[in-house]
Amino acid sequence: MATEIRIEQIANHVGQEVTIKGWLYASTPKGKLLFMRLRDGSGITQAVAFRPEIGDEQFELLKRLGQESSLIVTGTVRNNERAPGIPKGYEVGVTAVTVLQNVSDYPITPKEHGVEFLMDNRHLWLRSSQQWAIMRVRATIKRAIIDFLDNQGFLNIDTPIITPSAAEGTSTLFEVNYFDEKAYLAQTGQLYNEANIMAFGKVYCFGPTFRAEKSKTRRHLAEFWMVEPEMAYFDLDDLMAFEEQFVSYIVQTTLAQRRNELEYLERDLTVLEKITPPFPRISYDEAIARIHAIRDASDDPQQKELLAIEWGDDFGSPHETELTKRFDKPLFVYGYPTQVKAFYMEPWSGRPEVCKSVDLLAPEGYGEIIGGSERMSDPDMLIAAIQRHELPLEHYQWYVELRKYGSVPHSGFGLGLERTVAWICGLDHIRQTSPFPRTLNRMKP
């Protein structure tokens, strides 16, 4: 009697007769032999049919099955070094097959395809083993994030998605009609998290956020997931120490649990193994000095123009890339100019032109994966900052009130899930990290 198994567990069933319910990923006929690659959602394995063993009728049927035909295969599991798959090295000697549907003209063949074609077929592309591996890694990263925070005593608390105003200005928000009133899709849950920590101490929200930025790069999505931890009685140094533990845990957990998938994606695992605390920390001032030095050393006029920067400017992508190239770990840059950052950041003691903000830049050019800061805790200073940024004070009354009733130093940050997935998987574009990505030019399928 055959046991029904999932391919993920095939190593535990060598020598046994098993049944696998799945889909035909690819097939290669070779005379009286037929090599089928079978996927079942948990992995891919090779099923081998031999004409004299299963009979002419069954063999002819199998040989004519199109890619993505659905079928139930029964056979005996054996080791075979040459057998491809995830995990590789196993195959099933087919004894019986039930075909549910014989498919013809499946559009995605095991050959090269262009980006537009693949994105038009995203609903099918997810079946391809690379995309499949990425989604498995993404799920593990999400799990690692939640586990780490829960184990550190954080309360997971949800923040609203429909919001009356912006945390950082309205130019990049999606507007929605809220019973004939203007409302916006949230681009952060941070302000609500600041209310929540005064009730619960340490909290995080983890969900989709929305940015209407007209960004058209390999690092941007209009809808992406962000985890935002926020902590009471936490200053900037606490924040950096926490972030490096957090990110290291995510990377090492994923490495341990999704090695097969990362290897399939041809990720250089030695690069990920190095992601352990502490991470290098440089101030904004030092970063500017470093960029100036890099720029002066460059002979390329185009590079010189891209790297032009003055104290007070925010970094562009080329600056971040050049800075992080010099490190094999994520890089903290702290103490940005107040004028380029959001209104709610605590000013540096004795240097009001600088604020207690810190960004974490991923290595290998993957850019900013975390933005965070110590938040302003004085109510009068906060009101002045809101006015300086010309934001509608009436929308922020409740936020200011948090500073009136038991204000404490507190800090928090946001980590972009998709950028983290892209970095850990070593992908060239963020669109592959989301099952159905929303980008500037696309919201279908």
Add this chain to the structure above:
RNA sequence: UCCUCAAUAGCUCAAUGGCAGAGCAUGCGGCUGUUAACCGCAGGGUUGCUGGUUCGAGUCCAGCUUGAGGAGCCA
């Protein structure tokens, strides 16, 4: 919003201004160890749209549409 590039068979791409091609996929045949197999045969085209130059345009020019990469903005 700006800069650069692209659009030809189902897919990936070729084609000095002069007959519209290949590989893969598909169908048929062959092969007992394939790994994006291999060998043989077959079918498959409004060259993104509109206009222009020319004896002749896939190719040159103008405009448009769609897409890609990047800048800015950001996680």
